Amino acid sequence: xxxxxxxxxxxxxxxxxxxxxxxxxxxxxxxxxxxxxxxxxxxxxxxxxxxxxxxxxxxxxxxxxxxxxxxxxxxxxxxxxxxxxxxxxxxxxxxxxxxxxxxxxxxxxxxxxxxxxxxxxxxxxxxxxxxxxxxxxxxxxxxxxxxxxxxxxxxxxxxxxxxxxxxxxxxxxxxxxxxxxxxxxxxxxxxxxxxxxxxxxxxxxxxxxxxxxxxxxxxxxxxxxxxxxxxxxxxxxxxxxxxxxxxxxxxxxxxxxxxxxxxxxxxxxxxxxxxxxxxxxxxxxxxxxxxxxxxxxxxxxxxxxxxxxxxxxx
Numbered sequence: 001x002x003x004x005x006x007x008x009x010x011x012x013x014x015x016x017x018x019x020x021x022x023x024x025x026x027x028x029x030x031x032x033x034x035x036x037x038x039x040x041x042x043x044x045x046x047x048x049x050x051x052x053x054x055x056x057x058x059x060x061x062x063x064x065x066x067x068x069x070x071x072x073x074x075x076x077x078x079x080x081x082x083x084x085x086x087x088x089x090x091x092x093x094x095x096x097x098x099x100x101x102x103x104x105x106x107x108x109x110x111x112x113x114x115x116x117x118x119x120x121x122x123x124x125x126x127x128x129x130x131x132x133x134x135x136x137x138x139x140x141x142x143x144x145x146x147x148x149x150x151x152x153x154x155x156x157x158x159x160x161x162x163x164x165x166x167x168x169x170x171x172x173x174x175x176x177x178x179x180x181x182x183x184x185x186x187x188x189x190x191x192x193x194x195x196x197x198x199x200x201x202x203x204x205x206x207x208x209x210x211x212x213x214x215x216x217x218x219x220x221x222x223x224x225x226x227x228x229x230x231x232x233x234x235x236x237x238x239x240x241x242x243x244x245x246x247x248x249x250x251x252x253x254x255x256x257x258x259x260x261x262x263x264x265x266x267x268x269x270x271x272x273x274x275x276x277x278x279x280x281x282x283x284x285x286x287x288x289x290x291x292x293x294x295x296x297x298x299x300x301x302x303x304x305x306x307x308x309x310x311x312x313x314x
Contacts, residue, residue, distance in 0.1 A: 006083070007039040008116045009310040012109045013147065013302040014094035015101035016172070016266050017139040020225035020257035021205035027150050029143040029302035030172055032100065034092045035309075036066060036109035040117055041085035049089045054096030064088060065103060065134075069110030072130055077121045097180035099260030104140035107131050112145075112306040124305075125161075132159045140260065147305030149213060165303055167216030169271040173253070174297040175244060175283040177263045181237055186261035189233045198228040218254065218270055225255025225268065238262050240290030247286035251279040 013029040034052075046067050048060045058064065066088050074080040090109075094102045111127045122130075124145055131141035138152035138159045146163035153160045209224035211217070235241040238258065245256040248267035252275035256267040267283060269275050280296035287294040 003039055003041065004313040006041070006117050007037070007313045008113045008308060009035065009037045010109050010113045010116070010306060011035050011309050012105040012112065012144050012306045015104055015140045015143045016099065016174075016259040017101070018227070018230065018257060018260060019209065020227045020231070020255065021202045021209060021229070022151070023202065023227070023229045024137055024139050025152050026206065026209075027139040027143040027152070029147045029305055030100070030174075030299045031302050032093050032297060032299055034090060034094050034102070034105040034109060036113055037089040038070065038110070038113035038117070039087040040070070040083040040114065041087065042083060043085050045085040047087045050092065051090070052092035053094060054102070055092060057096065058090070065106040066090065066110035069107045069130070069134055070114045072134060073111050073114045073122070076130060077118060079118060095176055095264070097182055098176055099181070099258065099262045099264040100174070101140040101144060101260065104131070104135055104144045107134050108141055108144040108306050112308070116308050116311065128159055128161060143305065145305050147303050148301060151210065164214060166213035166301065168213060168218050168221070170301055171269050171271050171276040172299040172301065173248065173267040173269065173276050173279045173283065174259060174299060175265045175280070175287060175294050176297060177238070177287060178293040179263055181261060181263035183261040186234055186237060189237065190230055191233065194229060201226075201228040221254040221268065222249075225257050227257065231258055234258060234262060238265065239292050240287055241265060243290065244283050244286045247282040248279050251275060251282035253279050
């Protein structure tokens with residue numbers, strides 16, 4: 001079979017997990033993207049070419065995360081003996097190890113592209129199952145696949161996801177510090193047990209956040225992004241975190257949170273307020289006060305999730 005028929009190009013959005021109180025269950029897709037051009041090969045050869053964010057640190061060969069995702073899908077659908085290798089070309093816009101789902105984009109891109117080449121044997125829920133297995137949790141991979149906001153629940157090893165678009169048109173202001181923060185380290189600082197008071201605090205905020213987004217109740221959002229389960233313990237890993245949150249809110253943000261496990265911080269505002277540039281400047285300046293160089297990304301909520309950009313190559 002012609003290799004051109006085994007080639008596809010996909011786009012996958014970066015994501016932000018937790019959104020404050022929705023620890024390990026709430027996520028959203030953003031309008032910053034990684035791109036994958038995948039060709040499946042019958043030969044036992046894996047070629048990885050990468051440009052953009054963190055390209056120098058992306059593993060080549062069979063250690064590559066996208067290849068591992070491709071290989072897992074081939075195994076799942078019984079085609080691993082047919083396609084033993086791949087040419088993987090990536091163009092990365094999503095910062096590495098900053099809490100914007102870079103590893104999830106690699107996994108979802110590989111699964112989506114391979115699935116398309118093979119004639120789509122799996123639906124999106126099937127892809128989510130494999131992506132969650134590879135990533136270890138669904139809060140980033142779910143919005144990368146479905147777009148919008150997602151709420152995910154694990155039940156007896158199976159993942160169930162509800163995806164929705166908010167009735168409030170949001171702008172996302174992401175302050176990107178000039179240092180990486182590993183998810184492993186960010187999890188290591190978390191307590192093994194929490195108080196009933198903190199549990200109630202988060203359940204109430206997460207419930208309010210979802211209700212406000214679904215019903216379009218913007219006035220309730222300033223109550224909804226606070227968290228007691230992970231951010232108080234992670235603030236020592238991100239210098240000036242609390243002050244950057246306050247600077248964002250003082251500039252007009254509806255709320256702010258750590259993006260995923262960090263190091264990025266994300267603030268939320270409505271498009272009608274037109275305050276995103278003011279909020280971005282305030283966050284970058286406050287980071288600077290605390291000795292941290294950063295840049296700001298002004299993004300929207302991605303509505304579509306992973307997309308096939310090109311299928312027929314000549």
